[in-house]
Amino acid sequence: MCSNHTLVRCNENHTLVRCNEKDRETLLTFKQGINDSFGMISTWSTEKDCCSWEGVHCDNITGRVIEIDLKGEPFDGVHDPVKVLKGEMNFCILELEFLSYLDLSFNEFDVISIPSIQNNITHSSNLFYLDLHPPTFTLHMDNLDWLSPHSSLKYLNLSWIDLHKETNWLQIVNSLPSLLELELSGCNLNNFPSVEYLNLPSLVTLSLSFNNFTSHIPDGFFNLTKDLTSLDLSYSNIHGEIPSSLLNLQNLRQLHLSNNQLQGSIPSTLGNLSSLISLSIGSNNFSGEISQFFFSKLSSLNHLDLSNSNFEFQFDLDWVPPFQLHTLSLNNITQGPNFPSWIYTQKSLQNLDISSAGISLVDRYKFSSLIERISFYIVLSNNSIAEDISNLTLNCSVLRLDHNNFTGGLPNLSPKPAIVDLSYNSFSRSIPHSWKNLSELRVMNLWNNKLSGELPLYISNWKELQDMNLGKNEFSGNIPVGMSQNLRVVILRANKFEGIIPRQLFNLSYLFHLDLAHNKLSGSLPHFVYNLTQMDTDHVDLWYDTTIDLFTKGQYYVCDVNPDRRTIDLSANHLTGEVPLELFRLVQVQSLNLSHNSFKGTIPKTIGGMKKMESLDLSNNKFFGEIPQSMALLNFLGVLNLSCNNFDGKIPTGTQLQSRDASSYIGNPKLCGAPLNNCTITEENPKTAMPSTENEDDESIKESLYLGMGVGFAAGFWGICGSLFLIRKWRHAYFRFIYGVGNRLYVTLMVKLNSFRRS
Incomplete structure (x- = not known):
């Protein structure tokens, strides 16, 4: 057997090998600058052989370190990170003589340290795979000179590392003759260096997306290699026309040029790239006509993006394409009113986005069959489709049919959906029983329909639900007690809910937007320790690619879901009693609306700690007592309404309170001071008051x-x-x-x- 402490590798002859001491010292040096709060490299200790450390792999015969795989596992939008490394990424790890594979991607390092010895490596590098890209744009690197010794590299990924100071990136990459795949997405590159005398004969994959090239692509750029099969230049601010050299890449299988500033008409010869599997040219300034003849040789195509284009589409009604698409994006095009008939022929379609296309007419049978067989995402938002799809069962993971005229009951759903947005339609009836098992559901938006009935108790099965927007419907009954602990947005506004507010709503640690306004809720707010962590700490988890209808500062806004925007709105109900002190300790809340209820009691001084408050409405209640002076500390207060209560005394002095219109305070008969200007009692400062003959004369007269x-x-x-x-x-x-x-x-x-x- 192999010892668990000092010997960990056995070769075929059962000879025991030890970790090389020099390699061990190098790994421990690398570890010194790392913050490993998740215990990712907790096994890296002198008590164990380094070949048994987490992520370290040694040669079975020599015991030399040949692979290091410490790829992080960042947060997924719901849960905290599973494991990530932080702190310093020390390039001393590249000094391992026999290292061939290094993956440090998806960690959260904030600094890169390049030892001077790294630039003077004398041994021949064996490194062929190097992936350092972080999950976000957090790392900076001034130059790429350290790459020169690693001429054996075949895969290099530095995506999302800021390289804007490196102006000769292409020349340095040219010193890597074995390179097959180069990933430099999101590196803040801003120029194409001279391509003269450059040659990358082995390169097959090149990704330069999400950069900021404010220039044309050099005409000879695509002569660097003839075997390129994948090219991604999307989201890179590239100008001009498509270079003619690109049209010579006959082996090209993936071409992504979307979201740039390219202009002119599409060269007809682009349709000669018969190996294309994926073509993405949307969101540019292309114009002119595009017809079915352009696609006649693209029989292998399975991904097509022509979105946000000004093309004139010239397709025959009976055209049957030579391809079967997996993904189609035609959003924001001039298409309507008819749904494109050729899409009905796509039997393999799993992703469809044809939103904002002016569509109002569909073939009912073919349309129903199409959307029922799509398994990943369907996006038909912002059209005028008026169909009853209540008898359909949809199997997609992402369903966006918002801003249409769909009628009848809600469609049946398989357990797969993660995002369901059916807002701004005319759906009626209650939530179907088939929605019982939506175990993957994270976003549900049913805002502004005609839905009714009580919320089913089985919503407690939706354990992953984060955003729940059921506002502006006709739901009734009580708010269910059991709901997802992952909820971050709860909108039940403008319904007919009644009864008390469940205390569980104030125990959701991720919640940052709560809107229960305009219902028939009664009773008092629960008095206990509120566990609304997102409302009282600076910690912000994540923003989402979805929107909510936010009512604040007296207006409706449609905005991205963002935990930086923290809101509580309980207005226009029948709520009574004193407001718990805990509510005024949620210091990150920016909008608080308790108006049009029957709350009583005084405003606590702790409200001064809510320094991010932008909108506060306590009007039309039974609050009494003086307005606390601490409210003058609310420096960001843009909207304030304390009208129609029983406040008394003088309005405290402070710019945020005195600069309001009088309407903010009217309806409080005993309240005085600017801006009301109706104080009749002359205040006297006891420290400056002096006895005088005037006072004595007054007393004599009296x-x-x-x-x-x-x-x-x-x-x-x-x-x-x-x-x-x-x-x-x-x-x-x-x-x-x-x-x-x-x-x-x-x-x-x-x-x-x-x-x-x-x-």
Whole structure:
């Protein structure tokens, strides 16, 4: 047997081999700068042979390190990262003499360290596979000179590493004669260096997408290699026309030029690239006519993107293409009103996007058959299709039919969907029972339909659900208690929900947008420790490629789902009681609307800690007491409405409070101060108040007045009190007279006093 501590590899003759000491020291040096909070390389210790360390593979005979596979596993949008390395990526690891394979991709290093010895490597490098690309744009590298010793490289991936300072990237890559695949996507490259004397005869895959080339592609660029099979220049700001040299790449199978500034008409010879499997030329400035004859030789095509184009499509109604597509993108084209008939012939289609194409007419039978067999994504958004698809069962993972005129009940769904957006249609009835097993569902948007009935209890089965938007329908009954713990967006606005708000909603640690406004909810808010982590910490997980209808600052907005936008809206319900202090401790909330309820109590001073607040509406409730001075600390407050409550005292001094229109405070009879300007009590500063003869004179006048009034009252009382007590008419007239005289006397006295003070 092999020992677990010092010997880990056995060759075919069962000879035991040890890890090379020099390799072990190099690996430990690499480890020193790493932050391994996920325990990814926790096995890298002197107690174990380095050939048994996580991700390290040694030669069975020599014991030398030949492969290192430490590929990270970043977050998937729901869960935290499974394992990633952080800190320093030390290129000392490239000094391993027999290393042939190194994968450090999808980690979160923030700095690259290149030892000076790396530029003077004397041994012949065996490295043929090198992948360093991070999951996001976080790393910077000034030059690529360190690549020169590694002439045996066949695969090189530096995508998403900032290389904008390296102006000779192509010449350095040219020093790698064995290179088969080059991935430099998202490297912030901004120029095409001179292509003269360059030659990359082995290159078959080249990806330069997501860069910022503000120039034309050099005419001779595609003469660098004749065997190129995959070319990706999408999202790179490339200008001009398609170079003629590109049309000579007869082995090209994948051509991605989408989302650039290319212009002119499509060269007809592009249709001669008969090996093409994937063609993506959408989102450019191409124009002119494109007809079925362009595709006559493209029998192998299975991916086609012509989206966001100004082409004039000239296809016969009975045209049957020579290909069977897997993916088709025709969004944002001038197509309608008829759904393109040739798409019905695509029996292998698994991805279809023909949104914003002006389509209103479909062949009901063929259309139904088409969308039922698509298994990945269907995007038909922003058309005018008015069909009843309630009898269909859809099997796709992504379903976007929003902004159409679909009628009838909701379609049946298989358990596969992850994203379902059926908003802005005319769907009616209740949620079908077939939706019970949507175990993969993450986004559900049914906003603005005519759906009704109670929410089924089986929504507790949707464990992965993140965004739930059921607003502007006619749902009724109670809000279900059991819902996904992964919920980040909950919108039930403008329905007929009643009963109390389940306390579980305030225990969702990922929740950052809660909108229950305009329902019939009653009762008080639960008093317990709110576990709304996203609402009270700076931690932000992820943004999503979907939108929500956000009501804030008195207006509707359609915006991307983003945890930086944190909102709570419970307005226009029948909620009562005091607002729990915990709600005012959610310091990251930017929009809070509790208006049009029956909340009572005071505003706590802790509201001053909600310093990111942009919109606060507490109007039309029963709040009372003074407005806390701490509200003046809300420096980003753009909308404030405290009207129609029972607040009293003076509005605190502060730009954020005094600069409001008076409408922010009206309907609080006992509230005064700017901008209301109706305070009648003169405030006196006790520290500056000084005794004066003026005050003494005031007191003397008051004493004389009171004494005279007393004597007059006594004489009048005993003179006529008997008559008053006996004759009721006289008694009423007397008191009316005394009341009027008293009022006039008081007013005259106050005028005299004020005049006396001024003099």
